[in-house]
Amino acid sequence: MDADTVNRELPIAGKAIGWWQRQGRIVGDPTIGVERRPAPPDRTKALAEKQIAALWRLDVGLREKTFWKLLYESAARADEVLCLNVEGLYPQDKRGKITAKGGATEWNHWQSGTARRLPRLIARRTRGPLFLTDRKAPAGAPTLDVCPETSRARLSYRRAEEIFEENTRLLANPIASPEDIENLDGFTLRRLRHSALTRDAEDGTSTPMLLARSRHASVRFLERYARPGVDSVARHVAERDPAARRRA
CATH class of the missing domain: 1.10.443.10 (Intergrase catalytic core)
Known part of the structure; x- marks a missing residue:
């Protein structure tokens, strides 16, 4: 399992094991030695504007x-x-x-x-x-x-x-061949939500409105959306390209 799955499922398993122990069904804890795994953040979850546009054309x-x-x-x-x-x-x-x-x-x-x-x-x-x-x-x-x-x-x-x-397998793997589609992984539904909230943050939506839109209880959970998306960063870099400015 990947790190996110382990970190999500481990506390759930811990609660179930604790209940079984209290009921006398088991004695030991099979999760001893299983620890949370480092889960570096994925900065690519928000879909690019072209990917969103291509999604509507499917x-x-x-x-x-x-x-x-x-x-x-x-x-x-x-x-x-x-x-x-x-x-x-x-x-x-x-x-x-x-x-x-x-x-x-x-x-x-x-x-x-x-x-x-x-x-x-x-x-x-x-x-x-x-x-x-x-x-x-x-x-x-x-x-x-x-x-x-x-x-x-x-x-x-x-x-x-x-x-x-x-x-969405070919959208997620733009250089892959259609013949390989069975071996590809597409997008997850969560990425639509992530993309929408990232666009909101880029457009300057206020923190209270982002909380209302996302229905998160804490501002801490908004950090994952408050970063500029790939298109926003690409425009920033392109606008500051010295060669592009000289051509203009």
């Missing part, structure tokens, strides 16, 4: 186009957006009710790109999950995750991530 279905656009415009977490229900939408105000991290009910705001696609995606439905699978829900699926009008299930995070990763 030949994908209406569900994916709407989902990706909504993720980027709202800078929300993917699992929050997937929990949107049709009855919780306010299209005229370009917002909808989501269940945020921690269980709080909050507003998710979007822009015109999402607004243009939503009516076709909803297709006159009045309730149920906004983003649906292509097939009917399996027997025993939770009622809240089944559309009462189509009997289709709510799209899962795992499947949404798979679709995004598969469709």
Whole structure:
């Protein structure tokens, strides 16, 4: 596992092991000797402007186009957006009710790109999950995750991530050959959120607004977005290129 995965899963395992020990199910701690790993920050998580533009040109279905656009415009977490229900939408105000991290009910705001696609995606439905699978829900699926009008299930995070990763493999590997696509890794959904918040920070969005957009409780978590993105740095370097200035 990579460092981020180990560092995320280790405390979760520790809590589970502590509970099992209190129940008398185990005596020892199998995580003894497993330590957090150094995780140098990745400064390339924000997608470049050309990558974002190329993403909107991909030949994908209406569900994916709407989902990706909504993720980027709202800078929300993917699992929050997937929990949107049709009855919780306010299209005229370009917002909808989501269940945020921690269980709080909050507003998710979007822009015109999402607004243009939503009516076709909803297709006159009045309730149920906004983003649906292509097939009917399996027997025993939770009622809240089944559309009462189509009997289709709510799209899962795992499947949404798979679709995004598969469709962005060539975008993530621009010098690769299409014949090698099965051996490539695409982008993750989290990078849309990261890209949107980085653009906000570059445009001078205030700290309180960034906190509201990201729904982070602490300013400390904004540090990962407050750095200029690749395009911003590239423009800065190009504008100060002596050779370019002489040609101008």
